[in-house]
Each structure stands twice: as structure tokens, then as C-alpha cells.
Amino acid sequence: MELELNSKEPIYLQIIAHIKKKIVSGELKGGERVLSVREYANEIKVNPNTIQKVYYELENEGLIYTQRGIGKFVTENEDKINSLRQELFNETIDKFIEDSIALGFTKDKILAVINERYKGD
Template structure:
């Protein structure tokens, strides 16, 4: 998974969402130590204050925690990660259902599409 920054939304939101996807996908492991603010900013070529804000917001959401003098770590709380995964799935489904209704599909047709796509995967 690669981060591609665009100008449509603030950079810190793009980075925060990118990190959340890495958490949900398991690319970042529970309890894993994160890069320092400075190192991550350098890697992404952004201002360290941007990463500081991202880390702060993720910490407020319970996704990461700080061990003073050691660094920042991804939560080990599976419930928090599972809730985030469900939240993302609901968002995708809401968008899919809305667009399918706009195209004139009935509830039964939408469910059939989902079932067929699931079987194809």
C-alpha cells in the first residue's frame, strides 16, 4: 500500500487515513513500534508537525499509545482495531448501496450482486 498525496483534502487527514488502512489491513501489527515523528516526516517528505498531528489524533482515537522515552506503538486492543475495520466496511457498503439505488437496483438485486461478487472472490 503506497501513499499518494493529493490536494483535495488536508495532508494530515490523508496520512491519518493511510495509517488507519495499514492498521485495518494488518500491515501494521498490534503493538508494533511506529516510526518517530521526525523519521516518518522525513520518509513522507512532510513537515514533522503534520505527523505530530496525525499521531496525536490517532492516539485520541485509541489506535496508538505513547510510552514515554521509548516511542509510539500501535494498540494491542483487538476490539478497537475490529471496530475500525467494521467502520470502514460500513462506509464502503453505504456508498455501494447508495450508488446501486441511484442506478435503480432493488434491495434483492443489490443483495444478489453482493452474494455473487463474494462467491467470485
């Protein structure tokens, strides 16, 4: 994971976003143990207090849970994960639309380009 140290977004929020993407992509699976605070802090070279804050926020959102004496784990709640996936998708689309409008594109042009470039069925 690459942190943007000069970003206006705090490091802990960058880490939260990174973990959320790993959860919705399935890279971190439901029920999978996440690294301990110390392990993760060492891996990405940040203060353990930063990771503690990240895990606290993710636990408050119901994305991870603690099993006392064992560790922290990714939620197995598929509704929670699907809701997060939709939330991240909406944020991506909103940013795309905002950026496209700022570049002077109309709704019709945006949709035409999406239809032209879409590689799916």
C-alpha cells in the same frame, strides 16, 4: 502511500485513513513501534507538523500510544482494532450502497450482483 494533493480531504486525514487500514489489515501489528514523526514525515514527504497532528489524533482515538523515551506503538487492544475494522467496513458498505443507488440500482439488483460476484463460501 500516495497522497491526493488535489483532494478535498486534508492530507492529515488521508494519512490517518491509511494508517487505520494498515492497523486493521494487520500490516501494523499490535505492539509494533510506528515510525517517529521525523522518519514518517521524511518517508512520505510531508511537514513533520502534519505527522504530529496525525499521531495526536490516532492517540486520542486509542489506536496508538506513547512510551516515553521509546516511541509510539500500535494498540494491542483487540476490541479497539475490531471496532475500527467494523467501522471502516460499515463506511465502505454505506458508500457502495450510496453509489449504487445513484447509478439507479435497486436493493434487489445490488444483492443479486453481490451474490453473483462473491467468490467466498
